[in-house]
Amino acid sequence: MRIQSGNKILKLLVDKRIAILAISGIALYFAISQYHISLWYIVLAGILLGFIFGKVFCRWLCPMGLIMEILMSMNADGKIKQMYQYHKLGCPIAWVSGWLNKFSFFRIKLNTDSCLNCGACDKKCYIVAMEPAKYSLYKPKTEKPGDSYTCSKCLECVAVCPNGSLTYKV
Ligand code: SF4
Ligand code: SF4
Structure with missing residues (x-):
């Protein structure tokens, strides 16, 4: 029951991700430009978030991430968008928090007992789309x-899972 309500909240957040990114990206931009908050604080906060949640900063909070998402949604076909998401190098926050994806407190977990092997999660993931032989969220003997x-923690894989077999939790 707790997992189900947690997943409902997560689905809602994933649905509203662009709005959340827009609000936080614009707020952060104003904080930096109007109130002269040091970029170092932003970098440190982004890395701290990386320890807790993995690489969430780019797709949930970053002003540049917002600009790139808008540009990609206007001009890019699916393939170019996947390539951008997969190959982008980002900034120091992305470098460190991307590395922390392996060690963060919150991680994407699979319950193999309840998984239906439907493949819906893989279809949502740009990493699997780029290297389907190497990566899968549910197939055994593949990298996660x-x-x-x-992985920029778009969490679309978790949101699409029909029965909560994929979760994002501590
Ligand atoms: S959160 Fe899930 S769908 Fe998004 S990039 Fe990471 S593994 Fe793929
Ligand atoms: S979407 Fe959920 S049930 Fe379907 S394969 Fe992925 S983890 Fe398993």
Whole structure:
């Protein structure tokens, strides 16, 4: 029951991710430009978040991330968008928090007992789309994309899972 209500909240957040990114990205931009908050504080906060949640900063909070998402949604076809998401190098926050994806407190977990092997999660993931032989969220003997550097915690894989077999939790 707790997992189900947790997943409902997560689905809602994933649905509203662009709005959340827009609000926090613009707020952060104003904080930096109007109130002269040092970029070092932002970098440190982004890295601290990385310890807790993995690489969440780029897709949930970053002003540049917001600009890139808007540009990508206007101009890019699916393939270019996947390539951008997969190959982008980002900034120091992305470098460190991407590496922390393997060690963060919150991680994407699979319950193999309840998994239906439907493949819906893999279809949502740009990492699996780029390297389907190497990565899968549910297939055995593959690497888990949620642990890879390039996972920006869009959490669409978790949101699409029909029965809560994929969770994002401590
Ligand atoms: S959160 Fe899930 S769907 Fe998004 S990039 Fe990471 S593994 Fe793929
Ligand atoms: S979407 Fe959920 S049930 Fe379907 S394969 Fe992925 S983890 Fe298993």
